[in-house]
Amino acid sequence: MTRNRRILIRELPKGNLTTECFTTDEVDVTDPGPGQLLVRTLLLSQDAANRAWMQGATYRDAIEAGQVMASGGIGEVVASKSDAFSPGDIVWGDTGWQEYAVLEARGVQKLKSHKPLSHLISLLGVAGKTAYHGLINVPGIHAGETLLVSAAAGSVGSIVGQIGRIKGARVIGIAGGEAKCRWVVDELGFDACLDYKDTGTPLPKQLGAACPEGVDVYFDNTGGDILQAALFAMRQRGRVACCGAVSMYDGKPRPGPYGVPGLLVVKRLKMEGFIVMDYAHLDADAEHDLSMWAADGHLKVVEDILDGLEQAPAGLVGLLAGENRGKRMIRVAPDPN
Amino acid sequence: MTRNRRILIRELPKGNLTTECFTTDEVDVTDPGPGQLLVRTLLLSQDAANRAWMQGATYRDAIEAGQVMASGGIGEVVASKSDAFSPGDIVWGDTGWQEYAVLEARGVQKLKSHKPLSHLISLLGVAGKTAYHGLINVPGIHAGETLLVSAAAGSVGSIVGQIGRIKGARVIGIAGGEAKCRWVVDELGFDACLDYKDTGTPLPKQLGAACPEGVDVYFDNTGGDILQAALFAMRQRGRVACCGAVSMYDGKPRPGPYGVPGLLVVKRLKMEGFIVMDYAHLDADAEHDLSMWAADGHLKVVEDILDGLEQAPAGLVGLLAGENRGKRMIRVAPDPN
Structure with a gap:
């Protein structure tokens, strides 16, 4: 047996x-x-x-x-x-x-x-498809826009940021720790990566310096304080893709960020939650593009x-x-x- | 002088x-x-x-x-x-x-x-246009959908709910106090109105009873606890129009509702803030329809x-x-x- x-x-x-x-x-x-x-x-x-x-x-x-x-x-x-x-x-x-x-x-x-x-x-599983659909089919991304991605070194964030670069956006990551942030820039090719654990410069200040004209698209993997800082850094008519809330899964339920719904009104923001299977009808696009980008060397797996x-x-x-x-x-x- | x-x-x-x-x-x-x-x-x-x-x-x-x-x-x-x-x-x-x-x-x-x-x-000022654009041009509303409106007796909410009825939606208001709620139903023609001040039955329970299949569109004038209760009552793929946050203007800043962003992900919700002047290019539509509905007696001013x-x-x-x-x-x- x-x-x-x-x-x-x-x-x-x-x-x-x-x-x-x-x-x-x-x-x-x-x-x-x-x-x-x-x-x-x-x-x-x-x-x-x-x-x-x-x-x-x-x-x-x-x-x-x-x-x-x-x-x-x-x-x-x-x-x-x-x-x-x-x-x-x-x-x-x-x-x-x-x-x-x-x-x-x-x-x-x-x-x-x-x-x-x-x-x-x-690349071709839930991680790659979540990144692809969640960026391309939820907020969309355009050349010249500023894209902010939290959990930038994670399975989804690492792909979202690389797709943003492929599409011509300026891509700013958020990750925890200096070494990880350096890796996100050097290895994944993000334009910059902010360290939310940096005790010297709080994240809102780092965001102001890195995105002086604000963020067009924020891809949220974390929720919590990072989402809050991102909302305050959004440009008018910015779009927020709600992919996950890793900061909130572990431990007690916590209230949402300050500025919900006030900032959504004042800045005319759009926040949208999604789950990868919502876009299963477009999986062929995701598989095609992701495979091509990986084969071309534009996207590191x-x-x-x-x-x-x-x-x-x-x-x-x-x-x-x-x-x-x-x-x-x-x-x-x-x-x- | x-x-x-x-x-x-x-x-x-x-x-x-x-x-x-x-x-x-x-x-x-x-x-x-x-x-x-x-x-x-x-x-x-x-x-x-x-x-x-x-x-x-x-x-x-x-x-x-x-x-x-x-x-x-x-x-x-x-x-x-x-x-x-x-x-x-x-x-x-x-x-x-x-x-x-x-x-x-x-x-x-x-x-x-x-x-x-x-x-x-x-009718034809900021109140009417905010109600019109904020319902028709932000989440949209379809016959047979359930529309929930907070501050239902207020300048905007009273018109939003009436437009929802005109469009064939089932319209549930939220207001403070039994007399006001009765007025919203009897005078404005809402299908029901929930009293968030009711100490016997908390709002989430009232929402569950009034909207057993959930809310398709929530028009939020209040933010705070009422927004939170509404988010929990939303159906999958529900749409939230963020119009204002009257519960949060007076007093200290407070955090956002529990469930942001978690509920947005799980229920695939869309939340969108707007300001009436964003839709100034469509004001002629608003003036035309609102005047017609008021003249026809479908909409009480x-x-x-x-x-x-x-x-x-x-x-x-x-x-x-x-x-x-x-x-x-x-x-x-x-x-x-």
Whole structure:
């Protein structure tokens, strides 16, 4: 009998997420029922949204104690009770933090093979598509505009800023720590990157110096104080894409920024929330453009892969603390092809 | 020599606005200089925005102590040093709280005569146009949608809700006090009106009962706790028009609602701020439709006119406390025509 190592939620976090919130067990692999697949996990995507799911129902059901920790991942079909899938197929699904998952075939997506497989999570996965749709199809970006991006070294922000540069915008990042900011400029080609952890110069002052004529488009991955500073730095008729609120997922609910709704009125701002699947009908555009830009060398694919399922808890805790650069993943098993 | 009674700002409010913030004096009327007009004030518009101007520069300069209190108003040109205006012309301008104002002609707008003159401030003035553009040209409204309007008995809200009904939407108002809510339903024809002052049933619970399938469009005149409750009641892909934040003008700055930006992401909401003059190019549409609806009896024009310049301070304090129904104005002098 094949055994399945799993990481479960021992207890939902009351404050910040810690590795103590998780526990590991091992059970027998079960057979898929009618319409189900048995999938062997290869790569897990780590996302700030994983933490948000612990706060309650969002666009998916809430996660609860005792369950396998939820996570999107790439796997290989081992056994299929669905006509639509065969053993050996590479698929994307909600595998969770475990070596084997029994999944409903209707919730699973077949992937074209790709080398490396990890690009299907980074460049061509949720990260790349979120960056692409969230910039191109929500606020849009035009040559000569000033684009501000928070979590600029993160999986989405690192791509958003590079797309902004490709489109001719002036791109200012926000990240935590001097070394990370330098990397965003030197490695990703942003025009500048502001350090929100800089104790000498508060972010609003840095924003004033870096964007003296204000920000046309702000791509918000953080919410909280950074969103507040950005709202005050917006130009008249600026556009804000609300992608995520990583500063607010971990810990207690907090009120929104000062200036909501006052600044929206005075500056005639538009704020819009989106989720990547809203633009699934335009995924072909995203895949086409992202692949082309990466092949041309205009867009660097930055991945941060940790090896071994057991890295998942510390990997997610570290992601929430901002330790990753680019798309963080957990390699559970090597690409079989 | 003609004398000019004026109401000045004695001291800017530190907390809530009171009538003690104002003082009255009387000075000689001065002659207009080149390019200027001498205007006799007839009707003053009272707006929550007057209070917001005291908080600092917005889309207009901040108001300061020692100045005549700023206010838009309708006046009659008494003397003109501009080729564009003649004595007897009826004009709209920033007359302030005084019987006579010397105004730069380029900042003044000539009005077509209208009976009653007050309609040029209510139905066809900033109130009516703000309601029209802010609903029709910002979020838009479609038959069968649920429209929620705060400050529903106010100058703008009372018109927004009536336009929503004309367009076939289900219209829910929010107002303070049972009598006012009853008036919004009985007199203005809203489908329902929720009392945010009801101590028995908190607003979020009332919203859940009145809008079980959620709100498609929320027209926000208040900001603060009411905006927060509305955000939680929005449907997926709901639209929020940010018109004003009357709950936040008076007193200290306060943070924005919980759920910004998180709810915007999860529900894919769009929030957009606007100011009536952004849509000046569409004013002809507004004037045409509003006049037609009023003439047809589909739209009731509700005015709340106080007589005498000396009523202005108490009138504005009362407006901020929500005592008005419909468009509050101060009649300084009778219509000369």
